[in-house]
Amino acid sequence: MIAVDWGTTSLRVFRLDERGHVREQRRSARGILAAEGRFVAVLREEIGDWDDRLIVMAGMIGSRQGWFEMPYVDCPAGLDEIASALQRLPADEFADREIWIVPGLRSRNDSGAYDVMRGEETQICGVLAELASQPQTVCLPGTHSKLATVANGRVERFATAMTGELFELLCSHSVLGRLMQPGEHDADAFAQGVAHAARAGDLLHHLFAVRTLGLFDALQPTQLRPFLSGLLIGHELNDLPTSAGSVHLVGASTLLAAYKAALALRGHAVHEHSELASAHGCYALAKQAGLLTQK
Amino acid sequence: MIAVDWGTTSLRVFRLDERGHVREQRRSARGILAAEGRFVAVLREEIGDWDDRLIVMAGMIGSRQGWFEMPYVDCPAGLDEIASALQRLPADEFADREIWIVPGLRSRNDSGAYDVMRGEETQICGVLAELASQPQTVCLPGTHSKLATVANGRVERFATAMTGELFELLCSHSVLGRLMQPGEHDADAFAQGVAHAARAGDLLHHLFAVRTLGLFDALQPTQLRPFLSGLLIGHELNDLPTSAGSVHLVGASTLLAAYKAALALRGHAVHEHSELASAHGCYALAKQAGLLTQK
Numbered sequence: 001m002i003a004v005d006w007g008t009t010s011l012r013v014f015r016l017d018e019r020g021h022v023r024e025q026r027r028s029a030r031g032i033l034a035a036e037g038r039f040v041a042v043l044r045e046e047i048g049d050w051d052d053r054l055i056v057m058a059g060m061i062g063s064r065q066g067w068f069e070m071p072y073v074d075c076p077a078g079l080d081e082i083a084s085a086l087q088r089l090p091a092d093e094f095a096d097r098e099i100w101i102v103p104g105l106r107s108r109n110d111s112g113a114y115d116v117m118r119g120e121e122t123q124i125c126g127v128l129a130e131l132a133s134q135p136q137t138v139c140l141p142g143t144h145s146k147l148a149t150v151a152n153g154r155v156e157r158f159a160t161a162m163t164g165e166l167f168e169l170l171c172s173h174s175v176l177g178r179l180m181q182p183g184e185h186d187a188d189a190f191a192q193g194v195a196h197a198a199r200a201g202d203l204l205h206h207l208f209a210v211r212t213l214g215l216f217d218a219l220q221p222t223q224l225r226p227f228l229s230g231l232l233i234g235h236e237l238n239d240l241p242t243s244a245g246s247v248h249l250v251g252a253s254t255l256l257a258a259y260k261a262a263l264a265l266r267g268h269a270v271h272e273h274s275e276l277a278s279a280h281g282c283y284a285l286a287k288q289a290g291l292l293t294q295k
Numbered sequence: 296m297i298a299v300d301w302g303t304t305s306l307r308v309f310r311l312d313e314r315g316h317v318r319e320q321r322r323s324a325r326g327i328l329a330a331e332g333r334f335v336a337v338l339r340e341e342i343g344d345w346d347d348r349l350i351v352m353a354g355m356i357g358s359r360q361g362w363f364e365m366p367y368v369d370c371p372a373g374l375d376e377i378a379s380a381l382q383r384l385p386a387d388e389f390a391d392r393e394i395w396i397v398p399g400l401r402s403r404n405d406s407g408a409y410d411v412m413r414g415e416e417t418q419i420c421g422v423l424a425e426l427a428s429q430p431q432t433v434c435l436p437g438t439h440s441k442l443a444t445v446a447n448g449r450v451e452r453f454a455t456a457m458t459g460e461l462f463e464l465l466c467s468h469s470v471l472g473r474l475m476q477p478g479e480h481d482a483d484a485f486a487q488g489v490a491h492a493a494r495a496g497d498l499l500h501h502l503f504a505v506r507t508l509g510l511f512d513a514l515q516p517t518q519l520r521p522f523l524s525g526l527l528i529g530h531e532l533n534d535l536p537t538s539a540g541s542v543h544l545v546g547a548s549t550l551l552a553a554y555k556a557a558l559a560l561r562g563h564a565v566h567e568h569s570e571l572a573s574a575h576g577c578y579a580l581a582k583q584a585g586l587l588t589q590k
Contacts, residue, residue, distance in 0.1 A: 111494035113504035114511055144503065161499035162469075169464050174457075199406040202530050203498045204456035208439065209408035216409055235497050 001054040001292065002047055003282030006061035007031050007119055008143075012252070013046045014279035018292070022279050024050070032066050039067040040093045054291055055094075056086075056282040058102040059119035072106035072116060078154035079125055083288035102285060107157045115160045119278070120146045123250050126281030127273045128153055131248065137240060138248045139263070141255040143168075145236055150248075161236040164255065167229060176210045176228065183222025190258065192219070193230025194237075194265045203235045233262040245269060250277050296349040296587065297342055298577030301356035302326050302414055303438075307547070308341045309574035313587070317574050319345070327361050334362040335388045349586055350389075351381075351577040353397040354414035367401035367411060373449035374420055378583035397580060402452045410455045414573070415441045418545050421576030422568045423448055426543065432535060433543045434558070436550040438463075440531055445543075456531040459550065462524060471505045471523065478517025485553070487514075488525025489532075489560045498530045528557045540564060545572050 003014040009031040015024040028046060035042045039061070047055075062070035073085050082103065089099040104118035120140045127138075128150070135151040143165045148158035171177045196206055210228050213219040219227055233255075240247070246269035249259060256272075263270045274280065286292050298309040304326035310319040321341060330337045334356070342350075357365035368380050377398060384394040399413035415435045422433075423445070430446040438460050443453035466472045491501055505523050508514040514522055528550075535542070541564035544554060551567075558565045569575065581587050 109496075109500075111491055111496055111501065111504065113491070113513070114507045115503065116507055116510065159496065159500050160503040161497065162502045163499050165469060166499065166502070169468055173464050173468050174460060196406055196408070201404075201406055201454065202456065202533050204458050204461065204527065204531050205404075205454050205534055206406065207457045207461070208410065208455040209406065212409045212411055215411065218408070232499065236499050238497050239500055 001056065001283065001286060002050055002052045003279040004043070004055060004057040004059075004061070005119060005122070005278040005282075006057055006059045006066070008033055008060045011035075011042070011046060012278065013050075014276070014282075015050050015052065016279060016283050020280060020283040020287075022276050025276075025279070032060050032063075040091065053096070053098055054286060055097055055099045056102065056286050056291075057099065058122035058278065058282060062101045062104060063118055068101055070101050070103040072104045075105055075107040075158070076154040076156045077105055077121070078152075079128065079284060079288045081154070082121060082125065083285045086285060086289050098291070100286070100289075100291065102282070105155060105158070107155070107159075109157065109159055115158055117146055117158060117160070120148070120158075120251070121155065122281035122285065123277040124148060124150060124155055124281065125284050126277035126279065127248065127250055128284070130273065136248055137246075138250055139259060140251045141249075141253045141259045142251065147236070147239060159239060161239070163232050163236045167232050170207070170228060171225060176207065176224065179211065179214050179221060180224045181221035183220075183225070186223050186226045187261070189219060189223035190226040190230040190261065191265055193227040193232075194234040194262045196227075197231050197234025197238060198266070203232075206231055206235070229258060230262060233258060234266070237262060237266055240266075240268075246271060248273060251275070252278070296351065296578065296581055297345055297347050298574040299338070299350060299352040299354075299356070300414060300417070300573040300577075301352055301354045301361070303328055303355045306330075306337070306341060307573065309571070309577075310345050310347065311574060311578050315575060315578040315582070317571050320571075320574070327355050327358075335386065348391070348393055349581060350392055350394045351397065351581050351586075352394065353417035353573060353577060357396045357399060358413055363396055365396050365398040367399045370400055370402040370453070371449040371451045372400055372416070373447075374423060374579060374583045376449070377416060377420065378580045381580060381584050393586070395581070395584070395586065397577070400450060400453070402450070402454075404452065404454055410453055412441055412453060412455070415443070415453075415546070416450065417576035417580065418572040419443060419445060419450055419576065420579050421572035421574065422543065422545055423579070425568065431543055432541075433545055434554060435546045436544075436548045436554045437546065442531070442534060454534060456534070458527050458531045462527050465502070465523060466520060471502065471519065474506065474509050474516060475519045476516035478515075478520070481518050481521045482556070484514060484518035485521040485525040485556065486560055488522040488527075489529040489557045491522075492526050492529025492533060493561070498527075501526055501530070524553060525557060528553060529561070532557060532561055535561075535563075541566060543568060546570070547573070
């Protein structure tokens with residue numbers, strides 16, 4: 001089968017054998033934004049000569065801006081609930097294939113608003129077999145990061161943090177960004193940011209420290225960017241339950257190393273998972289839905 | 296005398312009589328950015344035919360990016376400490392005048408970093424006579440808002456929140472901004488944002504509610520901007536000591552009405568002060584420094 005992780009800004013395709021092992025994979029920058037609605041053509045080009053009949057797609061491809069809008073499945077939800085809600089895409093252009101889309105998840109959070117995910121539920125499905133049945137914390141870094149609680153094979157609830165997007169905004173467009181100079185990664189400055197986030201005060205106040213620590217030479221201009229990165233990731237982790245001992249780090253984001261460092265600094269044991277979680281999740285869902293037995 | 300409040304993006308000039316009453320005032324958009332270093336020419340044009348010998352200037356004009364960099368005075372500081380640190384500008388082009396610049400203030404905050412202000416100290420000096428001697432909370436809204444504690448006529452400490460800047464960034468450049476539609480001011484949506492800020496969770500998480508409340512039609516696209524405004528101001532006010540009963544609202548920011556509403560929603564009594572606080576502060580400092588008695 002072919003697994004497709006099609007997000008806003010990236011597209012990954014995987015070819016798996018009948019036991020679910022990834023045999024080949026490709027990555028491109030043709031996310032749903034860059035695809036500009038040419039989903040059939042882009043998918044055909046990306047899978048090339050892979051002739052597998054079954055294709056399972058996850059991510060923003062199932063959103064209003066994607067190929068086919070899928071309703072959200074409410075938490076708690078595991079393999080069973082998500083697999084039951086897969087929908088087959090009516091794609092005449094792919095008459096020789098069978099294309100299924102994975103739905104996103106919806107969680108009502110403590111503040112009364114909903115949280116939503118598209119794609120991360122599939123990554124979680126890909127690591128479910130490795131999680132104990134008692135409540136586990138899963139962290140999925142990204143532009144809109146997710147912190148999820150998984151118990152008994154189901155996503156109980158999750159929260160989104162706009163960490164990655166705010167970091168890019170502040171670096172590109174704020175007064176703080178204008179003070180920054182590019183430099184080597186600076187683990188000390190990053191750790192200072194993580195520590196700063198744990199102190200009293202709201203993020204709106206802490207952000208100004210990027211300016212004043214630079215103003216009074218406590219940080220060099222090259223250190224402001226890693227400090228800000230640590231500060232924001234630290235603030236996201238402030239929402240982790242203090243009881244969350246170990247944390248499962250899942251995904252293929254370039255931010256994984258930074259989150260691993262921040263979690264360790266905060267005293268959490270970190271379990272790293274395969275960056276193929278997305279492909280494994282598509283396989284697990286196809287299997288649960290009985291799609292693999294169809295020949 | 297002439298009082299000048301010269302900030303990053305705006306310039307206000309006031310003409311005061313010998314008792315400190317504002318007789319004339321002008322406002323322009325020629326802040327230090329727009330003035331592009333032509334400070335002499337801009338000031339001369341703005342004061343026009345006002346022939347008063349004494350000019351007292353406050354704000355970012357005394358920063359590294361301004362006309363003449365003034366060192367910061369450390370908190371606690373009141374009229375005495377600030378007036379002692381006024382410096383006369385060596386401006387040959389203004390040989391017929393006597394131009395003084397007010398220093399900014401610096402406060403070491405709870406998280407170990409410094410906070411700084413330039414201009415707000417003068418606004419506070421302008422209302423000091425109206426503040427009781429026991430600790431008072433003064434809120435000065437703006438791009439970089441300040442919450443200050445004033446006791447016995449001195450600024451004890453203060454904190455900066457990047458509320459205004461972050462609001463503009465998110466509206467102009469984020470995924471949230473793309474969901475917004477312009478509309479009338481919506482007091483209900485604003486109040487919902489203020490209430491949301493008081494709930495559990497970090498700002499990074501709460502920001503995503505702007506997206507999901509829109510996604511599930513709890514807020515209309517025209518309500519997202521006032522909701523975000525309330526959410527950010529509410530987060531800034533989370534740092535107010537719960538013991539802070541009444542709050543003094545000072546400044547001339549267009550945000551004053553929003554802060555007044557948010558403070559009232561949070562149960563604080565609000566004392567509003569004259570938007571001429573800046574001019575009154577320049578006068579009070581000139582008087583304290585003995586500059587008014589020189590003829």
